[in-house]
Amino acid sequence: MNRADVTAGAASAGPAVAGGRTAGRPARAxxxxxxxxxxxxRRLELALLLAPATVLFTAFVLAPMALAAYYSFYNWNGYGAxxxxxxxxYTSAIRGANFxxxxxxxxxxxxxxxxxxxxxxxxxAMLLNRRIKGRAFLRLxxxxxxxxxxxxxxxxxxxxxxxxxxxxxxxxxxxxxxxVHDWLGSTSLVLYTLFVVIxxxxxxxxxxxLLAGLQGVPVELREAAALDGASSWQITRHVVMPxxxxxxxxxxxxxxxxxxxxxxxxxxxxGGGPAEASNTMVTYIYTFGIRQQQYGFASAVAVILFIICxxxxxxxxxxxxxxxxxxxxxxxxx
Amino acid sequence: xxxxxxxxxxxxxxxxxxxxxxxxxxxxxxxxxVVIGITVVPLLFVVLGGFRTNAELNSDPAALIxxxxxxxxxxxxxxxxxxxxxxxxxxxxxxxxxAVAVGVGSMAAYxxxxxxxxxxxxxxxxxxxxxxxxxxxxxxxxxxxxxDLHMLExxxxxxxxxxxFSLPATIVILRPFMRAVPxxxxxxxxxxxxxxxxxxxxxxxxxxxxxxxxxxxxAFVTSWNAYLLPLLAFNDQSNFTLPLGVANFQTxxxxxxxxxxxxxxxxxxxxxxxLAVAERRIVGGLTGAVKG
Numbered sequence: 001m002n003r004a005d006v007t008a009g010a011a012s013a014g015p016a017v018a019g020g021r022t023a024g025r026p027a028r029a030x031x032x033x034x035x036x037x038x039x040x041x042r043r044l045e046l047a048l049l050l051a052p053a054t055v056l057f058t059a060f061v062l063a064p065m066a067l068a069a070y071y072s073f074y075n076w077n078g079y080g081a082x083x084x085x086x087x088x089x090y091t092s093a094i095r096g097a098n099f100x101x102x103x104x105x106x107x108x109x110x111x112x113x114x115x116x117x118x119x120x121x122x123x124x125a126m127l128l129n130r131r132i133k134g135r136a137f138l139r140l141x142x143x144x145x146x147x148x149x150x151x152x153x154x155x156x157x158x159x160x161x162x163x164x165x166x167x168x169x170x171x172x173x174x175x176x177x178x179x180v181h182d183w184l185g186s187t188s189l190v191l192y193t194l195f196v197v198i199x200x201x202x203x204x205x206x207x208x209x210l211l212a213g214l215q216g217v218p219v220e221l222r223e224a225a226a227l228d229g230a231s232s233w234q235i236t237r238h239v240v241m242p243x244x245x246x247x248x249x250x251x252x253x254x255x256x257x258x259x260x261x262x263x264x265x266x267x268x269x270x271g272g273g274p275a276e277a278s279n280t281m282v283t284y285i286y287t288f289g290i291r292q293q294q295y296g297f298a299s300a301v302a303v304i305l306f307i308i309c310x311x312x313x314x315x316x317x318x319x320x321x322x323x324x325x326x327x328x329x330x331x332x333x334x
Numbered sequence: 335x336x337x338x339x340x341x342x343x344x345x346x347x348x349x350x351x352x353x354x355x356x357x358x359x360x361x362x363x364x365x366x367x368v369v370i371g372i373t374v375v376p377l378l379f380v381v382l383g384g385f386r387t388n389a390e391l392n393s394d395p396a397a398l399i400x401x402x403x404x405x406x407x408x409x410x411x412x413x414x415x416x417x418x419x420x421x422x423x424x425x426x427x428x429x430x431x432x433a434v435a436v437g438v439g440s441m442a443a444y445x446x447x448x449x450x451x452x453x454x455x456x457x458x459x460x461x462x463x464x465x466x467x468x469x470x471x472x473x474x475x476x477x478x479x480x481x482d483l484h485m486l487e488x489x490x491x492x493x494x495x496x497x498x499f500s501l502p503a504t505i506v507i508l509r510p511f512m513r514a515v516p517x518x519x520x521x522x523x524x525x526x527x528x529x530x531x532x533x534x535x536x537x538x539x540x541x542x543x544x545x546x547x548x549x550x551x552x553a554f555v556t557s558w559n560a561y562l563l564p565l566l567a568f569n570d571q572s573n574f575t576l577p578l579g580v581a582n583f584q585t586x587x588x589x590x591x592x593x594x595x596x597x598x599x600x601x602x603x604x605x606x607x608x609l610a611v612a613e614r615r616i617v618g619g620l621t622g623a624v625k626g
Binding site for chain 1: 359361362363365366369370372373374376377379380383392394395396434438439441442444445446449451457460461464465466467468471472473474475476477478479481482494495497498499501502505530531555558559560561562565566576577578580581584591594595598601602605606608609610613616617620621
């Protein structure tokens with residue numbers, strides 16, 4: 001499906017080809033010729049088909065980023081005149097302790113997801129990938145938190161984590177009373193509490209994704225390895241895991257991008273607090289940009305966040321996902 | 335094989351088993367029960383908590399089952415105009431966002447999959463780049479744009495941008511699907527006198543139904559659950575969507591935990607009912623789309 005195939009096809013088919021990609025089929029070439037004779041109508045159709053998407057996409061996806069890039073070089077409170085700020089919005093953001101901490105919090109969530117959520121998802125998926133009764137029900141239940149909004153998840157857990165609330169009482173009744181903490185009020189704990197909630201919401205998605213990946217591992221391969229005397233650990237490590245590779249790599253991609261954009265859950269549960277201890281990049285933008293109406297400054301932070309996501313996505317697509325998906329992005333961009 | 339994988343169950347187990355790990359399936363059941371418990375208990379806490387009194391919730395929060403079933407929390411939410419208003423707003427925005435994304439996106443996907451024109455690949459790439467603009471990153475810039483366009487406080491000020499942000503995934507999923515429809519079908523339709531647009535409308539779209547359902551679910555769920563953009567766009571409570579409403583209710587009724595739980599419990603109903611009814615399509619759509 002890449003460009004090389006198309007050009008090679010066109011070259012071999014010679015001058016009769018009008019259609020390029022599907023050149024191999026004579027019938028299609030004929031259609032394409034007919035299409036060329038109605039060239040004006042065809043162009044009109046193309047314009048008609050592509051215009052709405054192009055307008056919508058340009059106006060509401062590309063233009064806002066361009067606008068933000070523009071505002072990021074000015075000081076602006078939303079009403080008065082723009083005053084030029086040069087790079088000062090960027091430098092003051094990058095030098096600011098709160099911004100650095102916010103980025104750090106995002107990175108902690110990324111790290112914890114990779115170290116804890118990923119192995120947990122893989123382990124659970126492997127354990128659940130058996131012929132057990134009620135698997136359909138299990139799938140349904142495990143997926144439920146994923147379809148709930150982050151807002152609902154946040155309220156559910158906010159209520160459960162109240163001091164002397166559900167979680168605390170359960171801990172006490174299990175004899176773990178000494179482990180009761182101020183889950184959302186402690187600056188040193190809050191980020192980890194949030195991570196647990198994030199895991200509750202998103203692990204079902206990972207499990208389902210990995211279960212689908214495991215279904216793709218042929219039983220014959222495991223049996224062949226077992227016949228050759230491989231232990232179940234060896235089969236898991238050397239047969240299953242490599243075949244699960246593409247699924248895991250996609251999961252990592254989604255998890256990192258999601259962790260970098262974390263907002264809803266954090267905002268509702270802690271508002272970035274206490275004492276900015278759970279700010280993420282987006283809650284930082286919200287607090288220091290929109291709330292305080294420093295739109296130029298907030299734009300600069302948004303641009304920085306965009307660059308971080310963009311750079312990660314490109315690098316990851318180019319070096320990690322390429323072999324799995326023939327990276328749709330790298331083919332075009334890189 | 336039986337020696338290394340499964341020493342206890344022996345030959346009988348070997349004969350009946352299909353997968354390689356039947357022998358320790360009680361571990362799987364145990365894990366399954368723990369996973370289900372951890373998933374469901376918070377949901378039960380909310381739903382059952384809505385049937386309890388605040389006094390009970392304060393004195394014994396972890397007792398899930400109400401001593402006395404109280405209906406007033408639920409009835410007061412169900413008769414609360416704001417609750418229905420939130421649902422109406424969410425539904426309106428999600429339906430419009432989905433319809434626009436799927437309609438406009440399928441047109442573009444058709445042009446990019448079955449018209450051979452110079453720059454087709456570049457055009458496709460133009461949309462693919464959109465996958466790198468997650469709405470979370472773009473929310474503030476969008477807010478500024480909506481502000482400049484005077485689109486704040488209007489439901490379409492949220493629905494239209496959400497549709498725009500769903501376009502890249504829609505096109506990326508639909509294009510290969512539409513391209514895979516055999517050229518012979520198109521040729522036959524043309525010979526029968528159908529125009530290219532007639533072919534698109536009468537043949538290609540019906541044939542693309544599975545992919546259309548996938549992208550529609552993706553767009554709908556994304557919009558239904560969206561929080562940040564509506565938060566930025568709406569100040570007026572009468573415009574709030576359900577996620578905004580849930581969060582707002584919690585801050586408004588800080589002292590009335592039981593009512594918060596009832597409100598939250600009822601807010602979960604649409605999403606969970608949707609999942610229960612169309613589980614296969616939703617799970618398949620949301621996880622399958624990932625692999626695009």
